[in-house]
Amino acid sequence: QVQLVESGGGLVQAGDSLRLSCVVTRIIFSNYAMGWFRQAPGKEREFVGGINKSGDRTTYVDSVKGRFTISRDNAKNTVYLQMNSLKPEDTAVYYCGADFLGRGGPNPSEYEYWGQGTQVTVSS
Numbered sequence: 001q002v003q004l005v006e007s008g009g010g011l012v013q014a015g016d017s018l019r020l021s022c023v024v025t026r027i028i029f030s031n032y033a034m035g036w037f038r039q040a041p042g043k044e045r046e047f048v049g050g051i052n053k054s055g056d057r058t059t060y061v062d063s064v065k066g067r068f069t070i071s072r073d074n075a076k077n078t079v080y081l082q083m084n085s086l087k088p089e090d091t092a093v094y095y096c097g098a099d100f101l102g103r104g105g106p107n108p109s110e111y112e113y114w115g116q117g118t119q120v121t122v123s124s
Helices: none
Strands: 003-007 010-013 018-025 033-039 046-051 058-060 068-073 078-083 092-099 118-123
Touching: 003 092, 018 033, 018 092, 018 118, 033 068, 033 078, 046 068, 046 078, 046 092, 058 068, 078 092
Parallel strands: 010 118
Antiparallel strands: 003 018, 018 078, 033 046, 033 092, 046 058, 068 078, 092 118
């Protein structure tokens, strides 16, 4: 069974940093683009950013550009989300997704597999 397991969430103060990890098993990781999404209470799941299969292209939602960085290590089957200068509005459950046909874009329906999510809470 394919598994995506996120980790690294927690409670931090505004301005702090966190690094999320998503370890993927039982698929050929390098065949999948990866994306990070987040969902705050009462809101729809929102695209945060994505990375292509080889890791040389990334895309981000405007609200996190310059603060968040996505990277991947295909040897470790892991994708990362480095989050700097965190704001209270970044508070959400963060999910990683695996996208076989795409480039890690903003449409969640294009992702075949999802993790269970990790909570990020940013206090002001």
